[in-house]
Amino acid sequence: MSYLVLARKLRPPRFKDLVGQEHISKTLINAIRTDRVAHAFLFTGPRGTGKTSCARILTKALNCHAPVEHEPCNVCENCLEINQGIATDIIEIDAASNRGIEHIRELRENVKFSPAKCRFKTYIIDEVHMLTTESFNALLKTLEEPPSHVKFILATTDHHKIPTTVISRCQRYDFSNISIPEMVTYLQSVVEKEGISVSDSALKLISKSATGGMRDALTTLDMLISFGGDLVDDEKVITVLGLNDARELDGLLEAIIEKDVAQVISLFQNLVAKGRSIARIVIDLMGVVKDLSLVKSVPEDDLNWHDFLPDQLDLYKRLSAKVGIGTLQQYFQIILDIEGQIKRSTQAKICVEMGLMRMCSVESLVGVAEIITALRSAGKKKIPAIN
Ligand SMILES: Nc1ncnc2c1ncn2[C@@H]1O[C@H](COP(=O)(O)OP(=O)(O)OP(=O)(O)O)[C@@H](O)[C@H]1O
Ligand SMILES: [Mg+2]
Ligand SMILES: [Zn+2]
Structure with a gap:
């Protein structure tokens, strides 16, 4: 048949x-x-x-x-x-x-x-x-x-x-988008009937990437079965869904936060060498900065709906301790500038490299409240409370 x-x-x-x-x-x-x-x-x-x-x-x-x-x-x-x-x-x-x-x-x-x-x-x-x-x-x-x-x-x-x-x-x-838990439960019954072993976290990744459509989820599952046979784990899902790119961008953002210029440029050049379009890298970087800002600003319980990879949320939490929201806003502005420049320039790659170096040199912006706290604890001056 x-x-x-x-x-x-x-x-x-x-x-x-x-x-x-x-x-x-x-x-x-x-x-x-x-x-x-x-x-x-x-x-x-x-x-x-x-x-x-x-x-x-x-x-x-x-x-x-x-x-x-x-x-x-x-x-x-x-x-x-x-x-x-x-x-x-x-x-x-x-x-x-x-x-x-x-x-x-x-x-x-x-x-x-x-x-x-x-x-x-x-x-x-x-x-x-x-x-x-x-x-x-x-x-x-x-x-x-x-x-x-x-x-x-x-x-x-x-x-x-x-x-x-x-x-x-x-x-x-x-008709509604199908929720992730409903989709996971259904996919569990499908893989059981098909006699394939797929971890629950892999099914969750598939469901998230399907953004509500059951056909997309089943199509991904088909691809995974062709690719991975009867045993499908997180790594295979990440490869088939192309989520490795997301990890590389996370690495790029981490290097920017660490101000490691050599690493930043090398990671960027690797992405370009792999055939990723420069415009796409810039747009994805913008998304990563937005995601990190979200992790910094929203309580963890409210983040469940978001499309994070298994270890991505841990990385973002670790990074969010190292960077202020003001700095993230500056990153975002610089990326917006780069996006504009690459549309006008014939030297898109250089524009991005210069922009990335600019991001590495961003000095952290300290909020007024943080300055006041620092001054108070230093006891240099009596500062009245702000209401
Ligand atoms: N609500 C659902 N429950 C279970 N399976 C579903 C559901 N929706 C879609 N599917 C799966 O996806 C396949 C395609 O679904 P269907 O053709 O009904 O979608 P559709 O809404 O008409 O999509 P399109 O807008 O692309 O025409 C189905 O054969 C089934 O395997
Ligand atoms: Mg239809
Ligand atoms: Zn009948």
């Missing part, structure tokens, strides 16, 4: 298998139970969060011969055909590849014919925001008053690009 990537093999078959979208599953099941199913739906939300999967589940649930508690059975003829994408009454239109008005014209012509086998003829229009204005206009009339045997499910990552006239004719469902 040909190999199927995890994200295709594991398409959720029932509402209860959709992770992190319980608010949607519950509402849809209720609508089916009370026989109050709308004729047009808009599924919107970030990519890889279950919109297309949910459209298929809803379609199956509405046409299933033997639903179980309003969930599709996944074994009857209709369910099987919908799962395989061969049900003639279910028309999936990918608006991204069929932008033309032709497709919608065809839809308008055919919508009046009754379904052959299913209860409802269902049009699933994916990436609906890609339709042209003419197509939207052509769709409007049908969407407003479709025949009773027709359902529409529109799916999009970008509802801002859909005319309000279309949105207002649909029942709208907002």
Whole structure:
């Protein structure tokens, strides 16, 4: 049998298998139970969060011969055909590849014919925001008053690009980003079923880098299995996700804080030699300075949401003791200057090297409060309290 990537093999078959979208599953099941199913739906939300999967589940649930508690059975003829994408009454239109008005014209012509086998003829229009204005206009009339045997499910990552006239004719469902704990729990069950050993911290790294989309997480897992076989550890995840670059930038920042000019220049030149674009290095360095400022300013408990590597937070805590927030602000200004200069100059590399040396020579700025404390403890002068 040909190999199927995890994200295709594991398409959720029932509402209860959709992770992190319980608010949607519950509402849809209720609508089916009370026989109050709308004729047009808009599924919107970030990519890889279950919109297309949910459209298929809803379609199956509405046409299933033997639903179980309003969930599709996944074994009857209709369910099987919908799962395989061969049900003639279910028309999936990918608006991204069929932008033309032709497709919608065809839809308008055919919508009046009754379904052959299913209860409802269902049009699933994916990436609906890609339709042209003419197509939207052509769709409007049908969407407003479709025949009773027709359902529409529109799916999009970008509802801002859909005319309000279309949105207002649909029942709208907002898909959420899947949270890291929910994703980790799901991935744990996936690796168990696949018989692969992946540490929990590696699964956490994968989930963080997927930023809410389950498809991205499964795609990373696929890559890791090809790369690392049945045993996947943190190091492999870090390599596959390219997180080593983040470590090198941390090293660069550490050397700047240590004012070790030779090390700073050598690390920078290494990054360039590895083919990293100079502009990218500067932008990433800006991110690292921002992250360190965050660690310095925010209590540790509030940092959990942030995307730190296993030993990165420890390093940042250690570095934050060595550098003042004023200095970090100066670093940031210098990086902003470098960013501007490299756009104008033909000598981008030299501009960055000069900028990095400037960062190494930043004298720490001491805040007024710190000066007052120092003076008080030195007992040189009686200084009144500041209210
Ligand atoms: N909520 C979820 N629960 C479990 N698996 C999910 C979920 N969302 C996505 N997946 C996984 O990702 C794959 C792709 O999901 P799906 O096509 O439904 O996403 P989508 O929201 O339509 O994405 P896109 O916006 O890119 O079209 C599914 O086959 C499944 O393996
Ligand atoms: Mg989709
Ligand atoms: Zn069925």
